[in-house]
Amino acid sequence: MTGLLRDLDAYISTFAAFVTAAPTSYHAAHEVSAQLTAAGFASHAEDAPWEPLAAGGSGFVVRDGAVIAWRAGSRVSATSPVRVLGVHTDSPGFVLKPHPDFRADGWAQAGVEVYGGPLLNSWLDRDLGIAGRVVTRNGVECLVQTGAVARIPQLAIHLDREANSGLTLNKQRHVQPVLAVGDSAEGVSVAGLLSEAGCAGGSGFAPDEIAGADVRLFDTQPPQRIGATREFFASPRLDNLSSTYAGLVALLETEPAPGTIAVLAAFDHEELGSETRSGAAGPFLADVLGRLRAGLGATRDEEAQALAASWCVSADAGHSVHPNYPEKHDPNVRPLAGRGPMLKVNANQRYASDAHGAALWTRACADAEVPTQEFVSNNTVPCGSTIGPITATRLGIRTVDVGVPLLSMHSARELAHVADLHGLARVTGAFFAGA
Template structure:
């Protein structure tokens, strides 16, 4: 497999660590918890949005439900620009397409115990059929000891609990010629028993959390594939896992921020900052999505904690760069006609720069050049992706972040197949190269 020539990368270590991160993160809330754990272990301190933030240089992070941001002002504390020091921002998202549980979820049909679900984002629905599925998310329970009267609890049932059963081909012969046609209201309710007398979901959750059923006030629950992440292929040169889009970036971003902060210990010219948003897969227009005020407000607060003002904020933004990192499409060997022939993308061949002249990606020449230099600094190869001219293009948090902040933005990713499937595929060398390139982007070498 292609490997960097100027840098020895721990390919096996990063592959195993990525799998561990994904398996610990069945939901955005768990991904934020896992990222927070790793940041804390690396010496970062958690702040609360409602508190006054310290003015001392340091390493910090803050959460907003399924969104997390972390930054370090330690290395750049002595920068000549003072509170107008620019940022190097790495952005991604914690959510993935899946099936989520409805508020009134209990369904009983002909003696089958089922749960009602909604489709979240744009999953490849057929890949969710006939899989052993777990249940995870967060539950709001009544708690008089909490200031709000509510306690939020993470739950994760990592055992075969649910299954969306496929219709036998004998009962619909058209499947062979026309493919599977699924009505999300009728055909996606998972089965979780055949007793006809299952507990209500509230009763089941109450049992997990050791509370009374009427104390279960609300929930954000989703199903997840139980097959562990792992390597495959005759040379074990591939990784099969759920939620590579975009938890591969969550993993790489956390590692890159920690590594960049270490690399900048002798002094840095920019403030490295990581932000991982929730709700990218449904348009980002929520209190914690990429269209929210979370990042602009965060950048302002960081400048203020350094003794700056609005003038310093605008000066800092003018000297900043945003790298929107999301997974990228590798060229599929069975569907080569779906790809731009002059921009073939391979796994195990380096990070991907994504370009679209309609603005679906935010990359332009300044940002593209900055990421190319980062890949050179990291000693990893760079690939360039463009969608076919006769096909529509997906998008990322990049364009909205560029519009909200006015900062030069570049869209990048790591190559993969089966995007939005319940099980996705990437190269085993790609996580290590992705981390190396993003680290260099956050901690650019002096020119």
Template structure:
């Protein structure tokens, strides 16, 4: 038998609950806000005047949330320490005219969001979740967390070539889920069903941001349960560790030399260019207003930003036992080996040598091992919010994360110890 797990799995148990309760970015930020409130943070409205009092505060906008904790006596030029992450994951999202169907099947019209592994959505029991916008401008979260939809794969008897040539999916024709039977497909059927589900009056919904999700819950996997399988680890794993670290730093009683921040953005998977994305003004506006609320000037803001460091935390690639040749031959991150430091000299990741030193110091303080990741030179390298954050705000940024398998699948795989290790390293970073 292998050795038992080294770490208390309470953090990972809580991560699994967080993943299951957060089928959309809107649910993720609502659950994050609830955890912040329990730790004594309070929401501030962007339309209100802000005060310079100490304590924990947060701004919630759509599928994004920025939270920060001002220590007692913090000066206007006090720098920030930021954990950056994102709330969105690749999936299938409902179109403006959602009701479709053919040949006696009722279907839901969907678009492809981000870059999902399309085959992972086939023959899987799917729910539907997201945000409903009402006629009065307010919004309501909805979550049909039961088997409601399914994208059926074509039987092999009708496509013998799939064994020899591989599965080929047309994004328009082959990924529209079914959700019932009937020849009379009426506009408004899906939204009427969701209005009834959410306890709303007929015709009350004026807009929607809806997406499908696998209803299979997260689970421990493996002989010794040393692995976790679940949805949306990219990148709710980092959001969960980030809020755990921020609340721990805010309630530790430690003398904080910087202002710890959690910035969880939406729309990373399609370029971050939105009012709630990392390439938008949200983070910069919050940090600037925090400086000014404490009586600071433009000079104080410049000083604060010059001393600020951001850890862009996102999942990365663990070495795959069946495709090891796709990885750099000298960099093979392993699950449960500790978080990874991501490096790319072409700035697909924002890490440089000085950033590595910041990260290494945090891991040393937390007694957490870390690994290094670079892409195989012959393979394209992904990217994160890291380079965007560094360039937009002029702040030192370091790309880190947890190594996983099956990234962008409807169901991903990580080590059961790595989320706990990441959270501990983030606490040390925020307190450092």
């Protein structure tokens, strides 16, 4: 292993910069593509022809907030299997509604809609920015990101003496952020704030030029190493930028096994169920793999052979045992932060792992010299799901579900162990290399 895969401290530092640069799925896809471009990967447009894939060839394609990248090993052929790391770029939170500006009792506020399943209380009393993409009337798309311009204020305990006995938040009434107050609220608008921030590339637009916007709130507090020995990493969007960045670094720094194609598939909208054009349930991955296979001259029979020999590792954040809520976890399987990325198992196929997947994952961890552990739910606490079962169903490809153990999943600020974050990247590199 080379570079960041060898150096934990450097990896965590660059991961922090990646998270900061990726407040939304659109920014994440852009940042991934920028790093791939800098490394010599060729950008492909979906509405243009693609050059045939050759040994050692690499490239990527972006679809909205999703990006798929690939790197071919030596001796690739029409029957070469793919080794896919499947991840997602989106995180739970709040999306700005159409016509978001309104006034209430002298306050300028913005109307927001809940995206996915965030821990609502974790977003209270944080310094929030607005980020995403806007499309102008002439069809130009801009990535935008403001500074700290908003806050969702909690009601003082003097006005709700029972708040510490049970806080209940109404998703319509209690989570609308404030932007300004009094005389300064006059003329304040979301469009104006976005216009003032301008495009990520440096160009600008007037507020009345915005024809469409996909923008959301984000926590402006940067990621940070914390803890008595600085072993913890506190950060927004660890679910699931932890897996996205692990896959990016592994793809950049690992030579794929001869006769294979390494693929990073970073989808959007996993937190909503993935049923979108850029989600795992959509056609994006199948479209890309089909075009790569066509460039290798594959017949239908050869394509079926290749998929039968292929693998997908679905990497998404999981749960560390929580010291304050031990009863929420299985009494015997107790994954702990710092003891390695997890193999995620579920008898009802909420995760796609099976015995063959467990064997593949064990080999990759051994090759990377990274410890691993297992996660299974308490029978009284149903688990969530991932893109793993979706990808297995969509493509018929063998799939195994894994992930970094977290505390505070779906909080505005989650917590991981630095060794687990780095370990996932190392194991992904071993997977791409043919473990």
